[in-house]
Amino acid sequence: MIGRFKHFCNINWYQTLKINFKAFVFKDAALLPVIVYRGFVITEFKGKIRLKIKPKFGLIGFGQPYEIFKRKRNCGEAVINGLLEINGKVQFGLDTKLYIKKDAILKLGHINSFASRTEIICFKNISIGNWVQFGNDCLITDTNFHELKDLSTQTKLPMNKDISIGSYNFIGARSTIKGNTVTPNNCLVGTNTLLNKNYSFLGENIVLGGIPAKLVKENIVRDWETEKKNLEIYLTIKL
16 A cells, blocks of 8 residues: 555656646546656647557556666656657656657557666657567667768758667667667667667567677577566556
């Protein structure tokens, strides 16, 4: 009971009610599919949250304290001016940041979790499959923020490029994922890795690492089947 009461008090109920009743019709909003925790603020919401599954309590946790360390800087923030599409349970950890620009699309799968201080910046299109976890301090961005020009041809280079992360991926801490990145299913990414191109030709069950990323090992896979049940329980929001 004490643990449940602490969890109840750790929720930012004003932000939670505000985002749900702004994003969904009343019958769906009343279920509170989005939970916002203290220390996290949705500073701007002019876009949409689209649920591709049946709405229920706590599908999305912003600032969710699911990691082993619980202290926070109270600086979690989200700007959602484009489309956030949800295909399952999604957890944004402590002090994470999310930015979805107008007309941009961020698609998230079932059991997507973003550990402390991870930043997701979506200017165009980012798609993440099912059962994908990011370690702390990762950066996922599909934009260079500034236009670049090739002086030899006098042509402008595209500023925003798609990102597609396959299912059953684990991205190590402090990794950076840039535009043009495509990963296959069953891919492990080592700590401090830079991903910036299409790696799907390498096939599944691989380990990537380095700056920029390269193939490190083959025939290696995280034992998701053993962990699935515990992850479902551990990452599910309950009162």
